[in-house]
Amino acid sequence: MRFLPEPQVAEHPTRTGLLLVNLGTPDAPTPGAVRRYLAEFLSDPRVVEIPRPVWLPILYGLVLTLRPRDAAKRYAAIWMEEGSPLAVWSRRQAEALARELSGRGAEVEVALAMRYGNPAIATSMAQLREAGCERILVLPLYPQYSASTTATVFDAVGATLARLRNAPEIRFVRAFHDDPGYLAAMAGRIQAFWQAHGRPRKLLLSFHGLPKRSIGLGDPYYAQCQLTGRLLTERLGLDAEQVEVTFQSRFGAAEWLQPYTEPRLKELAADGVAEVDVFCPGFAADCIETLEEIAVQGREVFLRAGGRQLRYIEALNDDAAWIGALADLAERHMQGWPTRSAGAPSALAAGSA
Numbered sequence: 001m002r003f004l005p006e007p008q009v010a011e012h013p014t015r016t017g018l019l020l021v022n023l024g025t026p027d028a029p030t031p032g033a034v035r036r037y038l039a040e041f042l043s044d045p046r047v048v049e050i051p052r053p054v055w056l057p058i059l060y061g062l063v064l065t066l067r068p069r070d071a072a073k074r075y076a077a078i079w080m081e082e083g084s085p086l087a088v089w090s091r092r093q094a095e096a097l098a099r100e101l102s103g104r105g106a107e108v109e110v111a112l113a114m115r116y117g118n119p120a121i122a123t124s125m126a127q128l129r130e131a132g133c134e135r136i137l138v139l140p141l142y143p144q145y146s147a148s149t150t151a152t153v154f155d156a157v158g159a160t161l162a163r164l165r166n167a168p169e170i171r172f173v174r175a176f177h178d179d180p181g182y183l184a185a186m187a188g189r190i191q192a193f194w195q196a197h198g199r200p201r202k203l204l205l206s207f208h209g210l211p212k213r214s215i216g217l218g219d220p221y222y223a224q225c226q227l228t229g230r231l232l233t234e235r236l237g238l239d240a241e242q243v244e245v246t247f248q249s250r251f252g253a254a255e256w257l258q259p260y261t262e263p264r265l266k267e268l269a270a271d272g273v274a275e276v277d278v279f280c281p282g283f284a285a286d287c288i289e290t291l292e293e294i295a296v297q298g299r300e301v302f303l304r305a306g307g308r309q310l311r312y313i314e315a316l317n318d319d320a321a322w323i324g325a326l327a328d329l330a331e332r333h334m335q336g337w338p339t340r341s342a343g344a345p346s347a348l349a350a351g352s353a
């Protein structure tokens with residue numbers, strides 16, 4: 001028996017890649033950059049589920065002429081030296097995760113991508129392919145699954161694969177709303193805040209909203225948000241009356257998931273609840289929706305309605321326990337994949353030697 005030459009067999013050991021994906025954000029706090037970002041984001045049929053012939057004239061005629069100017073001001077108010085908070089925190093998360101995995105002896109190429117704007121999913125996947133990654137774990141940084149966030153990341157990865165001849169093996173993390181590491185990192189963050197500053201009467205857990213009809217259409221988002229809320233409440237050792245789950249960032253005229261965060265803040269103030277803390281479990285990184293909508297606008301609304309103090313508890317960002325939880329999550333989903341180079345003995349081989 002003679003074997004034919006094998007020209008396609010890789011000469012170097014193949015590698016494993018981890019693609020972290022977040023939503024994306026404008027490149028600059030200017031109306032032009034915000035318009036480009038919103039045009040890409042809001043023309044995704046997974047995000048606005050209105051028939052294109054109806055929606056596109058509204059998007060281009062109304063939304064993209066009115067919203068960018070106001071949104072640019074709101075972005076400017078929270079912009080960091082190195083860029084948009086969402087981009088800055090996502091980059092720091094990717095860097096910290098790469099360090100954490102490498103510290104554990106796992107050889108994994110980590111790349112960050114944004115579903116809208118930069119760096120694009122296709123660009124970061126090409127970078128992983130060039131680094132020799134023949135298998136890629138895709139980890140969207142959304143703890144709760146929704147079609148408008150998680151599924152559209154899967155779509156974009158699929159669209160990238162559709163243009164490749166030699167496609168890598170792919171795994172997707174769908175959700176981690178009940179992951180013990182994620183829950184423990186949040187509980188740790190909130191408890192540390194309370195140890196330093198004291199605990200208020202009410203903790204609001206504010207999640208990004210969705211159009212209400214998405215639940216009936218089968219989206220598990222609402223149920224996953226509620227479960228995260230209950231598990232986090234239990235971990236904090238609080239009673240159901242001390243915590244409320246609300247939904248923020250309503251967009252458009254349709255009914256969204258309720259209770260809405262801002263009207264609820266007004267009601268609480270009117271009911272004599274003078275102090276509330278707000279934490280946003282659905283946002284792994286701080287962004288305009290947390291730093292501006294909650295910490296600036298939400299606070300204004302609450303104080304104007306008679307509340308005395310609203311404190312926003314920062315998102316997980318680059319919290320060490322959270323980075324550890326992400327590394328655990330990634331390692332669990334990469335099980336069975338080689339993450340040790342051929343030369344170096346694997347942890348398993350070392351253990352059995």
Ligand SMILES: C=CC1=C(C)c2cc3[nH]c(cc4nc(cc5[nH]c(cc1n2)c(C)c5CCC(=O)O)C(CCC(=O)O)=C4C)c(C)c3C=C
Nearest residue numbers: 023024025026047071086146148149208251282287288289
């Ligand atoms: C965390 C989960 C998110 C879900 C679910 C979600 C759904 C969703 N969002 C919009 C419209 C907008 N969202 C905007 C910002 C924004 N949204 C998320 C996350 C989720 N969105 C994040 C992390 C951010 C922040 C981006 C940043 O640059 O910091 C915006 C832009 C800001 C603004 O103009 O207010 C819009 C618009 C819809 C329609 C939707 C579900 C149908």
Ligand SMILES: [Fe+2]
Nearest residue numbers: 023208249289
């Ligand atoms: Fe959003």
Ligand SMILES: [Fe+2]
Nearest residue numbers: 249288289293
């Ligand atoms: Fe918003």
